[in-house]
Amino acid sequence: MGKERRLLTLVICLVLGGALTAAVLGATRTAGPHAGAPAGAPAPSDYVDIRDVPPAPAAAPATPADRSDGSPGSVAVDCGRNEQGHYNEDNLVVSPGLRAGAHHTHSYVGNLSTDAMSTDESLAAAATSCAGGDRSTYYWPVLRRLDRPGVRPHETSAGHGNSGEIVPETSVRVEFRGNPVSKVVEMPPFLRAMTGDAVARTAGSDAHVRARWGCSGSPDRSTTRYPRCPEGDRVTRTLVFPSCWNGLDTASAGHRSHLLFPGGNGVCPTDTFPVPELRLSLAYEVPAGVPVAIDSFPEQRHSPRTDHAMFVNAMTGPQMAAVVDCLNEGRACRT
Incomplete structure (x- = not known):
């Protein structure tokens, strides 16, 4: 018993x-994987006081020979700062045709129609936020405040642990630069491009980490961590795209083999040609001490090293030709 x-x-x-x-x-x-769990949030080591970041060494001035052989101009493209509230969880470059394929929210400037279902034809026919008529699309993961809950539709639709109030961009600078040692050639229509590594935390290597973070009051200091800025400074993000094209493809498997980065001396790898270098510079008003994080895949835990951005060239032939002429002639232009 x-x-x-x-x-x-x-x-x-x-x-x-x-x-x-x-x-x-x-x-x-x-x-969800992040709710109430510090394991889903950025690690304390993902943040750094900007005053603890050493200044970058001053760049050597270009010699007359460099200026004559290179393409020292610049072109700023005025596309606003997403005043239209163009957000979605799509990624036309990485996962075309797949709704919510990004699993996190992107912010856009330029082409106002961009989503997962966009085609070359739809991009070419759409409206744009760019003052000069550039229909290209430029986009990146949103930045969120972790001290406030998100309540608007585009703040709550991403899921996968991406939560919090989206911090709007205070400024967005879209700029094309030339090559320091060569003239540039035109980008082909509808070229797809990506910079950064959305899975850098688990990749085992920082080979594709490209974004640099900083504070507006310390332009000579940059880091791959979230900066803690003094009161009154803006948090900044700078994303530079590869600019050496293979001359054949507008896209490639993995999105990295048709466009490569130049070497430290500016020289493009063999069998590639220098095209205009796209640089996105973003700034945000963030009160001192407020924790922030970009959207990411759950296992990436909002690491700042996973910052990335995408671009699809939808300029017309004459628009791209004007960019190339300005860069090769060494002028500072604005469209």
């Missing part, structure tokens, strides 16, 4: 233990 009671007690314990485990797992799945 005692043996039967002990067996009954063991069965009851197993049943109750299984029910409790199921309830905990169910609650975890419902809440």
